[in-house]
Amino acid sequence: MxxxxxxxxxxxxxxxxxxxxxxxxxxxxxxxxxxxxxxxxxxxxxxxxxxxxxxxxxxxxxxxxxxxxxxxxxxxxxxxxxxxxxxxxxxxxxxxxxxxxRGGSVGILLLLQPDDVHSSMEDEKRAILTIQPRIPAGSLAFAEIPAGMLDDNGSFAGSAAKEIQEETGLTIPQDELIDMTSLALQSIAGTEDVDTLQKAVYPSPGGSDEFIPLFLCQKRIPRKDIEHLQGRLTGLRQDGEKITLKVVPLKNLWKEGLRDGKTLASWALYKGLKEEGKI
Structure with missing residues (x-):
């Protein structure tokens, strides 16, 4: 010592x-x-x-x-x-x-909608979950939204785009990502949290410093491309990632990913921001 x-x-x-x-x-x-x-x-x-x-x-x-x-x-x-x-x-x-x-991470609510329906049809939106081993949770099949740790010199949006590509195979430009946590915090500007904490959610503040900005990405793509994502094997195998994709209706996201705090937080942020007309 x-x-x-x-x-x-x-x-x-x-x-x-x-x-x-x-x-x-x-x-x-x-x-x-x-x-x-x-x-x-x-x-x-x-x-x-x-x-x-x-x-x-x-x-x-x-x-x-x-x-x-x-x-x-x-x-x-x-x-x-x-x-x-x-x-x-x-x-x-x-x-x-x-x-x-452990520092910061990013989480991404990735919503896909078939391009053969009107963009206002929320019932047609599908969310992407990753199913992968999470040994700290004691699980070999943990369901969560795409997420990953920040690189030492990485930006939040850049890390989010990178995680989407690595975990789903989809290439998303950074400017198509919406930082939902920053957007939500604008309505409470001037509070102590805004002054001192990261613009992110803290999943376990009683024991860890981890903070997670939550991003939203919405894409309209052919229906067959959405269907082809179901069950796809992804992840960086050299880094020990063994990921299977699961496509679920947006309306079911809260119960499909209920064990994952960032999934529930992203769902709640999306609902709240949608109700206030900010997204």
Missing amino acids: STFSIPCDHGQQSLLVNCTPDLNKDDLLRFPAFQIWLSTLRYSLKRQQHPSHEFHKDPYVLRKIVIQAVDFFKGGRLGFIKLKAEVSNKNGESLPGSVFL
Whole structure:
């Protein structure tokens, strides 16, 4: 276990970090997931300075970070970090600080409609689900919308288009994607969430930093092309992806993918934005 410090802003005391031997200070500070998580937490803690904040009289402070475990991807790229953040106030009260750092992902609600019907016919729309092994969930056939992790230098829209191509075989230009989370957040501009958090949904904020912007892609294509997607085997086999596509009526998406949080969130966003006339 190595120990080093990270400088803090505004003349505050440096932050102490205890780290596993397989991770050095420079690699940690370059890890996008760590950068985003730390800057977001520091911003939230700084908001306690305002007299109206609930914790203003006895503010919480990030006192120490303990890196407990590290996972690397192929090629030695830093993948996941398990850490413990010690956050407490002067009264000795602490906040739960076990964190699984994995960074951002993207999810895509891909809706296909036969081009032989009118575009207003919602009942004719079909959603694409991927069925694949998800070992963390203990499943070899987990149903979810197309999704994937962000590359270190990838854009949200670019990553979404890439995942659609890899998981469905369809090539979608980035400018045809609608960022539903950003669009929905416009109606609550000025709130604390907008100021401090990513424009995304957080599927498990009690234990992980993962945030997922949810995109919408709607395409009108020949009916036979939609039918040919049913049961197609896709995914990057060299990366261990074994994906089968499932085409379901949009009206059934909520129950076909009910175990997947991002699928339900994308369905809810689509319904809400549709009702407000924003898509």
